Amino acid sequence: MKKIILFAFVPLLLCLCSITALGFPWQTPKWAEAASSEAVGAAAALSYADEIDQTKIMTIEISVNDSDWQYLLDNATDKEYIQADVTINGTLIKNAGIRAKGNSSLSSIARDETTDRYxxxxxxxxxxxxxxxxxxxxLVLNGNYADATSMKEYLSYDIMRYIGVDAPLFAxxxxxxxxxxWGFYLAIEDLDGSYKERAKNDDGELYKPDNDMGGGQPDNYGGQKEGESRRFAPVASDGTEKLPQAGAGNADKMPPTPPSGPVGEESETGRRNDGPGAGRGGMPNMAGNGVSLVYTDDNESSYSAIFDNxxxxxxTKDHQxxxxxxxxxxxxxxxxxxxxxxxxLRYFAAHTVVVNLDSYISNMGHNYLLYENDGRISMLPWDYNLAFGAFQSRNARDVVNFPIDTPVSGVSMDERPLLGKLLEVPExxxxxxxxxxxxxxxxFANDKFxxxxxxxxxxxxxxxxxxxSASYSYExxxxxxxxxxxxxTLRSxxxxGQLGGTIPSTTEGQKADPGKLVDASTVNLSAMGTQGGGAPNGQPTGGGIIPEGINQEALxxxxEIIQSAENGQLTEDQRTKxxxxxxxxxxxxxxxKMSQGSRATH
Structure with missing residues (x-):
């Protein structure tokens, strides 16, 4: 009955609040205050939202046994929780769990002996x-891996929120x-139960589709649910030991199955890495088992990458x-x-602007949350440290002019139906x-960006x-x-231009008429940080020399082209090749540089 009363009075309450805000000397009546008490109580229960303020710097202090912390760092890829007391903006939470997170970034840092910036x-x-x-x-703490700007993820979420996407809170x-x-990080509200309660009124279900083809283990790899990988036995609120509790997801899951077919072969549509950022030497489409959201049949097992995560x-009812x-x-x-x-549509508009190819729109097919409510699905943003062209991008021109009407890389629009099917409809x-x-x-306009x-x-x-622990120097x-x-500036x-028709808005159109593209030769993409990260203390930065996934023939x-360059100078034709x-x-x-160095030693 209270909820019915509350819903009936909400319009009047809003009206009264508006009148008060305009300066009218009216007081909210007692009955209105009582009617709004339930809403206030619900908001108070999620007061963390006020603490994750993107205009302020949070403080997070972790108190942990030194040997336990070293154990976490030495075994980071195991993603095993250790026990720690955590103080956030002055509020202490005792006996919380903390672990390393990530996939390719996690494994890359684990291989790097110069840093523990997980x-x-x-x-x-x-x-x-x-x-x-x-x-x-x-709460997630991201180290801004491979991002010399330390802003890519921050700005991406900010753009998402600007256009009305239910992005996570961040600061x-x-x-x-x-x-x-320890370091300067970006704190992000995890898209889980609390987020669903805050942003979705606790309605619907959340999935994080992933095949774990990027290195490391996903959060729920092999059906291992959160709470089952920990170094110490958990305790109940009364301090007594309790058995491990199965967390989100489903029991008895097998590790994700890699996509079928030989590595490097073309997809069923005959497309292979032929969009901007795609020329990675035949990298396979890694979005199998449902990650691509392509319908195959009615069997739950065909979508294990969704339901296992x-x-x-x-x-079963949810899955169906x-x-x-x-x-x-x-x-x-x-x-x-x-x-x-x-x-x-709001999600894909923002996603297209920031050009994040480590996502659903590339052959990776991951780094998004699938939200389902009452039989309808949509996407939520996640993991944008490689946005602004830091992943699988060939050159600044391709990234700046990334086509808005075929915003995919290495795959066809048919292979990404949540995008492709919607953009087929003129409306x-x-x-x-x-x-x-x-x-x-x-x-972006008028210097806003x-x-x-x-x-x-x-x-x-x-x-x-x-x-x-910064991966890049201040300079x-x-x-x-x-x-x-x-x-x-150039991306906008x-x-x-693409919206106005003066620049081709599709991959094929841009290939046919490259002269109409915005000149981005002044932009140094690698200076902003690229996949492969940076090196501490101002050492040379950048990704590996050999692109990931390139086949031996292409290499x-x-x-041969590099070695044929006269005095280390490539012709335009050689560079294009x-x-x-x-x-x-x-x-x-x-x-x-490597070729020149090799010649100098002989």
């Missing part, structure tokens, strides 16, 4: 039943471990709703019944264009300068910030 996940109820930090169940944070400064407790939605989506009929179209394509235009006008970067720089620059950060501004120009061809083989500008430079 990203972390804090699970507040890992050892104490029902424990939260002001209502939050899990920068100074991390201290046992009283010592459930973030909420789901059952998802399968029915995928079937309806792939048939392309009655899409409003199976897809939250507006939410999905939805027009709405998608409207959201792109809204982002350009509201976030440059001003935003300056605003964030004012907030974080001193913290970047004093970060003891590299400053240079990266300059390149980021240039990139944003290209999108505006041999590339080396290297780019077509999937070698980035940065890797070309490194291979030339």
């Amino acid at each position: 990203s972390f996940k804090i699970k507040f109820d890992e050892y104490v039943d029902g424990q939260t930090w002001m209502g939050l169940d899990k 920068y944070a100074d991390i201290r471990v046992n009283g010592k400064n 459930a973030k909420t407790k789901t059952d 709703r998802v399968i029915a939605a995928l079937k309806g989506l792939n048939e392309g009929k009655d899409l409003e019944k199976y897809v939250d179209v507006d939410a999905t 939805y394509l027009e709405k998608y264009h409207e959201y792109l235009q809204e982002i350009i006008e509201g976030y 440059e001003q935003k970067v300056d605003e964030v720089n004012t907030l974080i620059s001193e913290h970047i300068k004093n970060d003891p 590299e950060y400053q240079k990266a910030m300059v390149e980021l501004k240039k990139f944003g 120009q290209s999108i505006q 041999r061809s590339a080396m 290297l780019l077509d083989l999937g070698i980035s500008d940065e890797q070309i430079t490194q291979m030339l």
Whole structure:
């Protein structure tokens, strides 16, 4: 009865609040205060939302046994929780769980003997039943891997929120471990139970589709649910030991099955890495077992990459709703019944702007949350440290001009139906264009993007300068910030041109008429950070010389071209051939240096 009364009075309450805000000397009546008490109580239970303020710097202090912390660092790829007391913005949470997180970034850092700058996940109820930090169940601490700007993920989520996507809360944070400064990170609300309660009124189900083809283990690899990998026995709220509790997901799952077919072969559609950023030497499509959201049949096992990675407790009925939605989506009929179209279009508009190829739109097919509510699916953003062209990108021109109407890389639009099927509908394509235009006008036009970067720089620059574990020097950060501004300006120009028809908006159109593309030769992508990360203390940075996934034939061809360069100088034709083989500008430079160095020693 109370809820009925509350819903009936909400419009009147809003009206009264509006009148008061305008300066009328009216008081909210007692009956209105009583009617709103339930809503206030619910908000208070999730008060962490006020603490994760993107305009402020959070403080996070981790108190942990020294040997336990060293154990975590030495065994980071095991993703095993250890016990720690965590103080966030002055609030102490005792006996929380903390572990390393990530996939390719995690394994890369584990192989790097010069750094222990892992990203972390804090699970507040890992050892104490029902424990939260002001209502939050899990908090992620991202180390901004491979991001010299330290802003890519921050800005990506900010753009998502600007256009109305239910992105996670985020804020920068100074991390201290046992009283010592550990590093400057980005704290992010995990897209799990608390997020669902805050952003979705606790309705629907959440999945994080992943095949774990990027190195390391996914959070729920092999059906291992959160809470089952820990170094110490958990305790109940009364301090007594309790048995491990099965967390989100489902029991008795097998490890994800790799996609079928020989590595490097073409997809069923005959497409293979032929879009911007795609020339990675035949990298296979890694989005099998449901990650691509392509409907195959009605068997739950065919979508193990979705259901094995459930973030909420789901059952067969939940799974069948998802399968029915995928079937309806792939048939392309009655899409409003199976897809939250507006939410999905907003997501893809923002996603297209920031050019994050380590995602659903590339052959990786991962790094997103699938949200299902009442039989309708949509996407939620996750993991943007490799946005702004840092992943699988050949050169700045391709990234700046990334096509808005075929925004995929290495795959066809048919292979990504949640995007492809929607953009096939003229009405939805027009709405998608409207959201792109809204982002350009509201976030980029009239120097807005440059001003935003300056605003964030004012907030974080001193913290970047004093970060003891930073992957990039402060000087590299400053240079990266300059390149980021240039990139944003040119990217918005290209999108505006594509929307206006002066620049081709598809991959094929851009191939046919490259002369109309925005000139991005002044942008140094590698200076902003690329996959492969940086090196501490100002050492040379950048990814590996050999691109991931390149086949031996392409590599041999590339080396022949490099070795044929006279005095280390490539002709335009030679450089174009290297780019077509999937070698980035940065890797070309490194291979030339390596070749010159080799000649000098002989």
